[in-house]
Amino acid sequence: MCLAIPGKILSLEEQGTRMGRVEFGGIVKQVCLDLVPQAAPGDYVMVHVGFAISKVDPEEAEKTYALLRSMGALAGELFAEPPGAE
Amino acid sequence: MKYLDEYRDASIARALAEEIRKRCTRIWVLMEICGGQTHTLIRYGLDELFGPNVQLVHGPGCPVCVTPLETIDRAIALARRPEVILVSYGDMLRVPGSHSDLLRVKSEGGDVRLAYSPLAALDLARAMPARRVVFLGIGFETTAPAHALAVLQAAREGLANFSLLSSHVLVPPAIRLLLASPQNRVQGFIAPGHVCTVMGYAQYAALAREFRVPIVVGGFEPVDLLEAILMLVKQLEEGRAEAENQYTRSVSYAGNRAAQEAVERVFEPCDQKWRGLGLIPQSGLRLRAEFAAFDALRIFPLAEVRPEESPECISALVLQGLRKPTDCPAFAVRCTPENPLGAPMVSSEGACAAYYQYRRLVSVKEAP
DSSP states (O other): OOOOEEEEEEEEEEESEEEEEEEETTEEEEEEOTTOTTOOTTOEEEEETTEEEEEOOHHHHHHHHHHHHHHHHHHHHHSOOOTTOO | OTTTGGGGOHHHHHHHHHHHHHHOSSOEEEEEEEHHHHHHHHHTTGGGTSOTTEEEEEEEEOHHHHSOHHHHHHHHHHHTSTTEEEEEOGGGGGSOOSSOOHHHHHHTTOOEEEOSSHHHHHHHHHHOTTSEEEEEEEESTTTHHHHHHHHHHHHHHTOTTEEEEEEEEOHHHHHHHHHHSTTOOOOEEEEEHHHHHHHOSHHHHHHHHHHTOOEEEEOSSHHHHHHHHHHHHHHHHHTOOOEEESOTTTOOSSOOHHHHHHHHHHEEEEEEEETTTEEEEEEEEEEOGGGGGGBHHHHSOOOOOOOOOOTTOOHHHHHTTSSOGGGOTTBTTTBOSSSOSSGGGTSTTOHHHHHHHHTHHHHHHHOO
16 A cells, blocks of 8 residues: 555646656656646656655666675675576 | 556565574564555565564454444444444455454345545435445544544534444554563564654654563565564664664654644544454544434444354464464465454465465475
8 A cells, every 4th residue: 555656757747736757667657746836747656546746766776776785796706697687 | 557567577576685683693583563565474475585583463454344243233234223334344244253254244134334534425425315324434543534434424414324444553562562561572563664654753762661572564565575684683682772763764753744643633542452353442533422413332222242253263363473374274274364253264365364375385295
C-alpha cells in the first residue's frame, strides 16, 4: 500500500487539478501532480495511488548511487563475482 | 527503470552485506516498520546475506493488516446496500471480516469494485449520479493525502454521491507503543520511506532522542534497505542514537508541505484501534466535521458491529514482532492466501503472505 514508484513526467494539463501523463518503464498513466507544484515535464516523481508525493532529487540520487557504486566496484575486486550472478 | 534498477545491483548489495557483517561485534535486533520493506527483505533473502548478527523483526506497517475488523464489517454492510457501489484497493477485497469478506459479497451480487486510485471512485461517482459511491480508504500517512485531495475535489464539484469510509493510522504513535513496551527487544528502526516522503522525519528525530534509539529512514529496494541497516549498525556500534535519512532522493527533513496541508485541512487526529494491537491514543485520522457530508460513517445508518476474530490466528503477535509467521500452527496449513484466517496472509504487505510466497519451500527444505 505504501509503495510508490518512480515515473517520468511527459506532459502537464490543468483541468481544475494539476494532472500529468507519467511514464513508468514504457507504461503511461494519468497522475495527479497537485502535491508536487515544482515538478515539470522531464522530472521524475514518486507516484502512490495515482498521486505524485515527491519529486525525485536527481543530485541526491546521484550522490547516493555514486557512493554505493564505489562500494560495489571495490567489492567486485575483493570478491570475484560468479558468472551469471544476478 | 531509472531510480529502480540501480538499487537492485547485486554487487553493491553484496558489498553492503559484507560491510554489515564486518561492523557487527554482537547481535543487534532491528525492526523494519513497513510491510513493503518486509517483502523486499524476504523476497531477495537479504536477511540471509549479512549473517546472524543482525536480527530483523517485522513491524506493524501493513495498513491492510491493522485496519480494524469493525471497518471491514462496516464496509461489508455498506456493500450489501443496493444503492451503494463500494470501491477499494485490491487487497481490501479479500481481508476476512467477522463473517464474510468483500469479494464474497460481490459474488452474492453486491457492487464491489477494485480501484488503484481514489480518483477512479470520483470518476465513477460522476458517471453514475443515481448510485452512491463509497470509497473504502485505508492507509498510513503515505495514502492520507490522496484521500484528502479526493474529498476536497468532491467538495469542490459538489459530488454529493461520493463518500469516504476512512481508516487511517499514523506510524510514530505505534513506534512509541512498541518502544514503551516492557517486552520490547528492538534496538534500531528502519523508518518507512514513503510515510516520511509525506511527513518528513522530525517526529522520528524526537523519538530517537526520547528513547535513545537509532532510526534510519529507508527506501524500498534491496540496496536501500541494506544501506539503511548498515547505517543503523554503525550508529549502534558507535553508541549513537540519531535519526538519519538513507532515502534522500525522495525524503527531506520537513517532508511534503503541500501534502501535509491537504491532510490537515480534511482530517483531524483521533484515537485509533489497530487490528492486532488495540487502541493507540492519537494514532489515527478522521474526517473533520466540516466534511461530514462525505463521511460514510456519518451519512449511512450503520448498525453496531460486534467483531469476532479467528481464535487460531496469531497475527496480533506477528504484528508486534513477537512471533514469526512460521511460528503459527495454522501457517500454510489452515491459513493460506486463498483461505486466510487473518489479514497479514492477505495483504501484499503482510508478513505472513511474504513468508508464504518466498519462504514456504525453505521451511520444508529445513524440515527433518
